[in-house]
Amino acid sequence: MAKTETRNHIIRTAADLFYENGINQTGINEVIKQSGIAKATLYAHFSSKDELIKAYISYKDKELMIAISEFLAPLPSGKKKLLGVLEFVKEFYHGGSFNGCWCVRSMAEIPVSNTAMRKYISDSKRKFLDYLIDLVKDGFPGLSKSKVNTRAEALYLFYESSVSESYLHNEEWPITRNIELLKQYLKNVN
Amino acid sequence: MAKTETRNHIIRTAADLFYENGINQTGINEVIKQSGIAKATLYAHFSSKDELIKAYISYKDKELMIAISEFLAPLPSGKKKLLGVLEFVKEFYHGGSFNGCWCVRSMAEIPVSNTAMRKYISDSKRKFLDYLIDLVKDGFPGLSKSKVNTRAEALYLFYESSVSESYLHNEEWPITRNIELLKQYLKNVN
Amino acid sequence: MAKTETRNHIIRTAADLFYENGINQTGINEVIKQSGIAKATLYAHFSSKDELIKAYISYKDKELMIAISEFLAPLPSGKKKLLGVLEFVKEFYHGGSFNGCWCVRSMAEIPVSNTAMRKYISDSKRKFLDYLIDLVKDGFPGLSKSKVNTRAEALYLFYESSVSESYLHNEEWPITRNIELLKQYLKNVN
Amino acid sequence: MAKTETRNHIIRTAADLFYENGINQTGINEVIKQSGIAKATLYAHFSSKDELIKAYISYKDKELMIAISEFLAPLPSGKKKLLGVLEFVKEFYHGGSFNGCWCVRSMAEIPVSNTAMRKYISDSKRKFLDYLIDLVKDGFPGLSKSKVNTRAEALYLFYESSVSESYLHNEEWPITRNIELLKQYLKNVN
DNA sequence: AATGAATGAGCGTTCATTCAT
DNA sequence: CATGAATGAACGCTCATTCAT
Numbered sequence: 031m032a033k034t035e036t037r038n039h040i041i042r043t044a045a046d047l048f049y050e051n052g053i054n055q056t057g058i059n060e061v062i063k064q065s066g067i068a069k070a071t072l073y074a075h076f077s078s079k080d081e082l083i084k085a086y087i088s089y090k091d092k093e094l095m096i097a098i099s100e101f102l103a104p105l106p107s108g109k110k111k112l113l114g115v116l117e118f119v120k121e122f123y124h125g126g127s128f129n130g131c132w133c134v135r136s137m138a139e140i141p142v143s144n145t146a147m148r149k150y151i152s153d154s155k156r157k158f159l160d161y162l163i164d165l166v167k168d169g170f171p172g173l174s175k176s177k178v179n180t181r182a183e184a185l186y187l188f189y190e191s192s193v194s195e196s197y198l199h200n201e202e203w204p205i206t207r208n209i210e211l212l213k214q215y216l217k218n219v220n
Numbered sequence: 221m222a223k224t225e226t227r228n229h230i231i232r233t234a235a236d237l238f239y240e241n242g243i244n245q246t247g248i249n250e251v252i253k254q255s256g257i258a259k260a261t262l263y264a265h266f267s268s269k270d271e272l273i274k275a276y277i278s279y280k281d282k283e284l285m286i287a288i289s290e291f292l293a294p295l296p297s298g299k300k301k302l303l304g305v306l307e308f309v310k311e312f313y314h315g316g317s318f319n320g321c322w323c324v325r326s327m328a329e330i331p332v333s334n335t336a337m338r339k340y341i342s343d344s345k346r347k348f349l350d351y352l353i354d355l356v357k358d359g360f361p362g363l364s365k366s367k368v369n370t371r372a373e374a375l376y377l378f379y380e381s382s383v384s385e386s387y388l389h390n391e392e393w394p395i396t397r398n399i400e401l402l403k404q405y406l407k408n409v410n
Numbered sequence: 411m412a413k414t415e416t417r418n419h420i421i422r423t424a425a426d427l428f429y430e431n432g433i434n435q436t437g438i439n440e441v442i443k444q445s446g447i448a449k450a451t452l453y454a455h456f457s458s459k460d461e462l463i464k465a466y467i468s469y470k471d472k473e474l475m476i477a478i479s480e481f482l483a484p485l486p487s488g489k490k491k492l493l494g495v496l497e498f499v500k501e502f503y504h505g506g507s508f509n510g511c512w513c514v515r516s517m518a519e520i521p522v523s524n525t526a527m528r529k530y531i532s533d534s535k536r537k538f539l540d541y542l543i544d545l546v547k548d549g550f551p552g553l554s555k556s557k558v559n560t561r562a563e564a565l566y567l568f569y570e571s572s573v574s575e576s577y578l579h580n581e582e583w584p585i586t587r588n589i590e591l592l593k594q595y596l597k598n599v600n
Numbered sequence: 601m602a603k604t605e606t607r608n609h610i611i612r613t614a615a616d617l618f619y620e621n622g623i624n625q626t627g628i629n630e631v632i633k634q635s636g637i638a639k640a641t642l643y644a645h646f647s648s649k650d651e652l653i654k655a656y657i658s659y660k661d662k663e664l665m666i667a668i669s670e671f672l673a674p675l676p677s678g679k680k681k682l683l684g685v686l687e688f689v690k691e692f693y694h695g696g697s698f699n700g701c702w703c704v705r706s707m708a709e710i711p712v713s714n715t716a717m718r719k720y721i722s723d724s725k726r727k728f729l730d731y732l733i734d735l736v737k738d739g740f741p742g743l744s745k746s747k748v749n750t751r752a753e754a755l756y757l758f759y760e761s762s763v764s765e766s767y768l769h770n771e772e773w774p775i776t777r778n779i780e781l782l783k784q785y786l787k788n789v790n
Numbered sequence: 791a792a793t794g795a796a797t798g799a800g801c802g803t804t805c806a807t808t809c810a811t
Numbered sequence: 812c813a814t815g816a817a818t819g820a821a822c823g824c825t826c827a828t829t830c831a832t
Contacts, residue, residue: 054244055331058806068814070809079806130328137388138328141245142319152389183397191381198327199342207373211405218404223795248823258797260825265795269823413791434624435711438827448793450830459827510708517768518700518708521625532769563777571761578707579722587753594788595781603816628802638818640804645816649802 037075040065045086049129053083054139080147083136087154090132095161097122107169109216112185115162116209119192123205130197131190159186181219188212227265230255235276239319243273244329270337273326277344280322285351287312297359299406302375305352306399309382313395320387321380349376371409378402417455420445425466429509433463434519460527463516467534470512475541477502487549489596492565495542496589499572503585510577511570539566561599568592607645610635615656619699623653624709650717653706657724660702665731667692677739679786682755685732686779689762693775700767701760729756751789758782 043065047056058079062069076082098118105114122128129135133155140147163182170178188208195204233255237246248269252259266272288308295304312318319325323345330337353372360368378398385394423445427436438459442449456462478498485494502508509515513535520527543562550558568588575584613635617626628649632639646652668688675684692698699705703725710717733752740748758778765774 051332052328054329057804059804069807069816070814071812073807074813134324134384134388135328138242138320138325139244140242142241155388180397180400183393184401187381187385187394187398187401190385191377194324194384195377195380198324198345203373204377207370208377210370211374211377211401214408215401215404218408226795247821249821259823260798261796263824416791431712432708432710434709437825439825449828450794451792453828454791514704514764514768515708518622518705519624520622522621522699535768560777560780563773564781567761567765567774567778567781570765571757574704574764575757575760578704578725583753584757587750588757590750591754591757591781591785595784598784598788606816627800629800639802640819641817643803 036067036071040067040072040075040082041085041089044082045089048083048086048136049090049127049132052139053086053136080144083147084150087132087136087151091154091157094158098161102165109169111165111169112181112216113209113212115165115185115189116192116205116212119189119196120202120205120209122193123196123202128197131193134190134194159183162186162189177219184215185212188215223265226257226261230257230262230265230272231275231279234272235279238273238276238326239280239317239322242329243276243326270334273337274340277322277326277341281344281347284348288351292355299359301355301359302371302406303399303402305355305375305379306382306395306402309379309386310392310395310399312383313386313392318387321383324380324384349373352376352379367409374405375402378405413455416447416451420447420452420455420462421465421469424462425469428463428466428516429470429507429512432519433466433516460524463527464530467512467516467531471534471537474538482545489549491545491549492561492596493589493592495545495565495569496572496585496592499569499576500582500585500589502573503576503582508577511573514570514574539563542566542569557599564595565592568595603645606637606641610637610642610645610652611655611659614652615659618653618656618706619660619697619702622709623656623706650714653717654720657702657706657721661724661727664728672735679739681735681739682751682786683779683782685735685755685759686762686775686782689759689766690772690775690779692763693766693772698767701763704760704764729753732756732759747789754785755782758785 040061044056044061047060047064058069058072061082062072065072072082076085098115101118101121102111102114105111133151137148137151140151142148159182162185163178166173166178166182166185170181173181188211192205192208196202230251234246234251237250237254248259248262251272252262255262262272266275288305291308291311292301292304295301323341327338327341330341332338349372352375353368356363356368356372356375360371363371378401382395382398386392420441424436424441427440427444438449438452441462442452445452452462456465478495481498481501482491482494485491513531517528517531520531522528539562542565543558546553546558546562546565550561553561568591572585572588576582610631614626614631617630617634620626628639628642631652632642635642642652646655668685671688671691672681672684675681703721707718707721710721712718729752732755733748736743736748736752736755740751743751758781762775762778766772
């Protein structure tokens with residue numbers, strides 16, 4: 031197997047386990063067993079579990095960006111597209127492998143002393159906010175930068191609580207309630 | 221020392237450690253060292269770490285209810301009081317010992333297989349939602365039960381993302397942005 | 411409760427637990443919980459767990475002597491009575507609370523370093539052998555002391571392997587086989 | 601060191617300790633200290649202490665089979681060979697490392713709830729009985745299957761009480777007495 | 791005489807990581 | 812480049828026993 035392939039294989043296997051059971055509940059042994067590789071092979075590709083966790087976070091983020099972009103592609107730019115972001119969450123929630131936000135959950139598992147990792151995770155979420163900023167910018171050309179940011183941050187917050195609270199309660203209402211809130215919000219912005 | 225005192229002493233010590241560093245990063249050894257008690261003493265009061273975690277969750281919840289109630293007491297009923305809930309988060313955030321939501325973070329650390337504990341935590345959050353429902357009910361007498369719930373759920377979601385996102389990014393803007401969103405939301409409800 | 415009553419109550423409770431589950435598998439806490447007494451009360455009556463174990467051994471031995479004597483009482487002296495000893499084992503085995511020999515099992519749980527306890531247990535078995543010697547002496551008056559001993563030791567060995575092996579295999583055949591062996595043995599002694 | 605070598609090294613070390621002091625009196629820490637290996641190494645080879653105990657039982661059984669076979673090899677088939685089994689016990693008893701029957705003693709230390717382990721141990725003894733059955737079958741060709749079993753079971757019971765009782769009393773007489781009983785028994789079978 | 795909270799050494803087990811091959 | 816046996820610190824938990832009341 032080529033080096034990159036092995037690496038990706040490990041990441042995908044680890045991602046499934048980390049996202050399903052949490053990063054601390056998933057041991058290195060479990061990852062190598064599921065991957066079918068040797069322990070030292072894993073350490074040849076990732077110098078530590080932390081590095082593997084970072085790769086997991088990035089992998090899930092990229093996967094999300096692709097999925098959400100595909101979901102939004104057919105929707106018209108503007109308010110419909112922004113609402114689409116929360117509609118995506120609803121679909122995600124019912125998709126069968128929903129386990130909330132990997133960033134929020136991973137952050138909870140990282141020791142406070144591990145500032146590097148904590149920064150990596152919050153930076154990761156920041157990138158998602160940037161993605162939403164672009165979405166607003168594209169959907170509302172001419173809108174002032176300040177208003178773009180405000181609108182994107184609002185959308186981000188609706189998105190985040192949809193994901194986290196539907197996961198926390200294992201119920202759909204946080205998503206539908208946030209959709210209503212977003213609709214009302216968008217009605218009141220020019 | 222009376223039994224109840226020792227028990228409370230352990231809970232308070234454990235709560236500080238759990239909330240600061242997470243429940244999995246905090247070992248029983250750390251708890252007893254900080255408490256200045258013997259290991260068997262802890263196990264005389266709590267049959268397992270899980271029981272101590274439950275006591276921690278309940279302790280933090282009660283503490284929160286008291287603090288938020290005191291904070292809201294001087295505010296006039298109605299919209300001012302609901303906004304006060306988010307103003308409380310802002311104060312909480314700057315209070316020096318802010319580490320996000322213990323429920324959200326603990327949920328992320330509990331294995332999926334531990335359904336009893338997961339239920340305990342989500343039930344705990346549900347109680348907080350009930351608290352907000354009462355707050356809305358009291359502040360808007362005559363409002364239909366359905367509208368009370370809708371309004372309380374909205375407030376709950378604003379509260380939750382204020383706490384979680386300010387913790388995640390270690391920045392204040394999620395709180396201020398949510399306050400703006402809540403203000404706008406309340407403007408549009410009768 | 412009078413002191414002796416309390417003491418006997420503890421012994422009986424402990425005996426049931428020790429014989430059912432083994433002396434090491436039964437904690438002091440279990441004994442006091444089942445007895446309904448305080449921990450310090452137990453230690454007022456028995457200076458250590460070892461002392462309680464000794465009391466358990468003696469209690470079971472006495473109980474056995476009484477039971478076996480009652481069982482043998484109606485039988486005619488001589489060979490019939492000796493055979494009765496093994497018939498007693500058969501009844502004991504089917505009695506519902508059979509768990510082999512407390513001495514053999516306890517000996518296995520005592521550290522080799524605890525010579526005092528080990529001597530106590532083997533002395534205890536020696537007393538049972540003495541009981542069988544008396545049985546032979548009474549049943550075969552005029553028999554030389556040497557022959558009495560030989561015959562009693564044979565009976566003792568048949569008895570012991572009946573108890574131990576039926577317990578080990580959880581099957582009855584070791585008892586019935588030993589009964590056959592004893593019958594044949596007795597046929598060949600004058 | 602090759603994996604199998606390490607495994608065998610652990611088993612031999614554990615066997616000495618388990619047989620000398622009992623399985624519950626011997627902690628994992630003692631085993632690794634004596635073995636000179638790390639704790640995780642032990643758990644890489646044995647998933648639990650129970651697995652190590654099983655390996656110990658099997659190891660001792662195999663060792664016994666080999667030793668007894670070697671001891672019996674020069675003896676002529678038939679009654680001489682059967683008597684040899686008890687002569688072997690006498691030699692075993694005086695060998696310096698005699699501590700009774702590992703199966704009987706281990707059974708006494710295993711919680712009643714651990715049915716899997718208890719079955720493992722009694723199966724182990726059953727194999728020894730099968731060994732004796734073969735011995736009788738080979739020594740008395742043409743003997744009916746039923747008589748073979750009866751004779752082997754008798755031999756088994758003599759063997760067992762020789763081992764257990766000489767251990768219990770730390771005296772030789774149970775062995776010599778059983779030898780006499782076996783001789784007499786064999787005189788009366790065709 | 792009786793209480794029960796507190797003890798500290800020990801238990802079996804799991805972890806991410808290293809290194810000789 | 813890949814292997815897998817070995818590591819040692821930490822984990823959650825149990826034990827018989829003591830002592831102030």
